[in-house]
Amino acid sequence: MAYAESPEHPAGLWRNPDPRRTYDVVIVGAGGHGLATAYYLARNHGITNVAVLERGWLAGGNMARNTAIIRSNYLWDESAALYDHALRLWEGLSEELDYDILFSQRGVLNLAHSLQDVRDSVRRVEANRLQGVDAEWLTPEQVKEFCPVVNVSQDARYPVLGATLQRRAGIAKHDHVAWAYARAADALGVDLIQNCEVTGITVRGDRVTGVETSRGPIAAGRVALAAAGHSSLLAGMAGLRLPIQSHPLQALVSELLEPVHPCVVMSNAVHVYVSQAHKGELVLGAGVDQYNSYGQRGGFHVIRQQMAAALELFPAFARARVLRTWGGVVDVSPDASPIVGLTPVDGLYLNCGWGTGGFKATPGAGWVYAHTIAHDRPHPLNEPYTLERFTTGALIDEHGAAAVAH
Amino acid sequence: MQLIPCPWCGDRDEVEFHYGGQAHLVHPADPDALSDEEWAGYLFLRDNPKGWFEERWSHAAGCRRWFTVVRHTVTHEVRGSHRPGERVAVSAS
Ligand SMILES: Cc1cc2nc3c(=O)[nH]c(=O)nc-3n(C[C@H](O)[C@H](O)[C@H](O)COP(=O)(O)OP(=O)(O)OC[C@H]3O[C@@H](n4cnc5c(N)ncnc54)[C@H](O)[C@@H]3O)c2cc1C
Ligand SMILES: [Zn+2]
Numbered sequence: 136m137a138y139a140e141s142p143e144h145p146a147g148l149w150r151n152p153d154p155r156r157t158y159d160v161v162i163v164g165a166g167g168h169g170l171a172t173a174y175y176l177a178r179n180h181g182i183t184n185v186a187v188l189e190r191g192w193l194a195g196g197n198m199a200r201n202t203a204i205i206r207s208n209y210l211w212d213e214s215a216a217l218y219d220h221a222l223r224l225w226e227g228l229s230e231e232l233d234y235d236i237l238f239s240q241r242g243v244l245n246l247a248h249s250l251q252d253v254r255d256s257v258r259r260v261e262a263n264r265l266q267g268v269d270a271e272w273l274t275p276e277q278v279k280e281f282c283p284v285v286n287v288s289q290d291a292r293y294p295v296l297g298a299t300l301q302r303r304a305g306i307a308k309h310d311h312v313a314w315a316y317a318r319a320a321d322a323l324g325v326d327l328i329q330n331c332e333v334t335g336i337t338v339r340g341d342r343v344t345g346v347e348t349s350r351g352p353i354a355a356g357r358v359a360l361a362a363a364g365h366s367s368l369l370a371g372m373a374g375l376r377l378p379i380q381s382h383p384l385q386a387l388v389s390e391l392l393e394p395v396h397p398c399v400v401m402s403n404a405v406h407v408y409v410s411q412a413h414k415g416e417l418v419l420g421a422g423v424d425q426y427n428s429y430g431q432r433g434g435f436h437v438i439r440q441q442m443a444a445a446l447e448l449f450p451a452f453a454r455a456r457v458l459r460t461w462g463g464v465v466d467v468s469p470d471a472s473p474i475v476g477l478t479p480v481d482g483l484y485l486n487c488g489w490g491t492g493g494f495k496a497t498p499g500a501g502w503v504y505a506h507t508i509a510h511d512r513p514h515p516l517n518e519p520y521t522l523e524r525f526t527t528g529a530l531i532d533e534h535g536a537a538a539v540a541h
Numbered sequence: 542m543q544l545i546p547c548p549w550c551g552d553r554d555e556v557e558f559h560y561g562g563q564a565h566l567v568h569p570a571d572p573d574a575l576s577d578e579e580w581a582g583y584l585f586l587r588d589n590p591k592g593w594f595e596e597r598w599s600h601a602a603g604c605r606r607w608f609t610v611v612r613h614t615v616t617h618e619v620r621g622s623h624r625p626g627e628r629v630a631v632s633a634s
């Protein structure tokens with residue numbers, strides 16, 4: 136495939152305009168979701184008088200911190216439909232944006248370590264097939280064949296009893312994804328404004344009229360939140376209380392190694408997920424730290440647990456050195472599914488609650504959110520993801536179904 | 542790693558504790574009288590402040606009792622802890 140040259144550094148990929156005093160749409164947060172939303176607003180709906188406001192630097196939040204796992208093998212129909220829509224967009228994204236995002240469909244294994252894990256996994260494979268999402272069940276021997284570095288010995292503390300495999304799943308280079316969307320949105324006329332913190336949301340009657348920022352007030356007909364871990368604070372500025380809690384989520388990378396790890400391996404039971412980045416680092420993720428935090432860091436014991444779990448599964452990694460660890464702030468909802476849709480305030484829209492797993496959704500989330508903003512009603516794919524579901528009880532309970540992480 | 546001050550056992554390592562989220566939530570006195578919105582509020586809506594937070598911890602690997610900690614959600618500094626029913630002098634802001 137031939138793409139235009141993909142520059143190593145983003146400088147010059149977009150303009151850095153000063154904010155204008157008024158826009159049709161203001162998007163709060165220039166993470167992957169905010170940038171994808173701006174791009175699809177312009178491309179799919181012809182709405183280009185748009186600003187994306189970012190308090191820090193472009194895509195420096197969770198977009199820069201995630202372990203880049205992409206898959207669509209969730210249990211519930213609502214989830215599979217949304218994440219698989221995203222996966223189909225991932226499959227064409229490098230061409231669409233004319234920028235190599237290093238999307239690699241190397242396959243994701245979700246390991247099963249107990250009889251109940253096995254039953255849940257097989258159930259999910261069958262559900263995925265009914266949903267048109269590719270899914271296979273592998274025996275321990277087939278796991279070993281697919282990923283030779285995994286320890287499938289029955290003497291392990293939590294032996295591998297099998298795994299689900301989604302071959303279309305994989306990883307992409309998160310920075311490239313953000314820069315590619317940013318460049319494309321900018322080219323369509325969207326203003327990307329960094330170092331511009333939203334400090335207030337102005338509401339007149341039942342309608343949003345704009346935002347207060349560290350660079351002055353900006354009027355807007357529509358305001359769309361895409362602030363991940365900080366959504367509670369922003370919604371609070373408009374008088375809304377969200378069913379969201381902010382938690383630290385950590386990850387780490389090893390030094391560079393020769394290619395040893397051909398796919399992505401996830402284990403919810405021992406709680407680690409591992410892949411090897413294009414350059415060669417092992418990328419390891421964990422579960423959330425249990426307490427609320429906006430500190431963008433967590434406790435060392437979580438890293439220790441995650442490394443212990445990794446060594447159990449990959450004894451060969453015992454001598455690999457940790458290069459760096461970091462944390463992000465993720466927004467967890469009660470049913471571990473996102474909230475994407477309208478709010479009680481006219482013209483104010485919500486995209487949050489993706490928790491530990493929103494990177495994989497980036498193109499799909501942007502697609503349906505842009506539709507929601509453009510038409511003032513949800514796209515069919517995000518219709519179930521309302522704020523009201525916590526009152527009506529129509530939850531999309533992925534927490535109990537596809538387990539937590541990613 | 543945070544040191545959590547158990548009011549009974551003193552400062553102990555975070556790994557001994559289980560987190561319980563926002564403190565001072567009271568079960569509705571007359572559940573049948575609640576609207577769906579009020580139930581949703583009781584079940585799902587919690588404060589999520591960036592700053593001081595009064596939250597519950599249980600000393601799961603120690604005395605197994607629940608208590609309240611006043612902790613800052615950015616710096617992770619702890620201002621103090623108290624037993625159920627008590628309020629600390631410096632309250633969360
Ligand atoms: C360690 C870690 C590992 C992860 N691994 C995976 C994974 O493997 N697969 C997966 O699918 N997901 C993963 N995730 C989750 C994923 O990163 C998030 O769900 C997703 O990035 C959230 O959407 P976003 O990209 O728009 O958020 P962000 O990139 O966090 O964007 C939100 C932006 O809003 C800005 N903002 C906040 N407040 C304001 C304000 N007041 N004014 C202006 N701007 C503001 C922030 O600075 C930030 O840039 C992981 C997350 C972490 C932290
Ligand atoms: Zn104790």
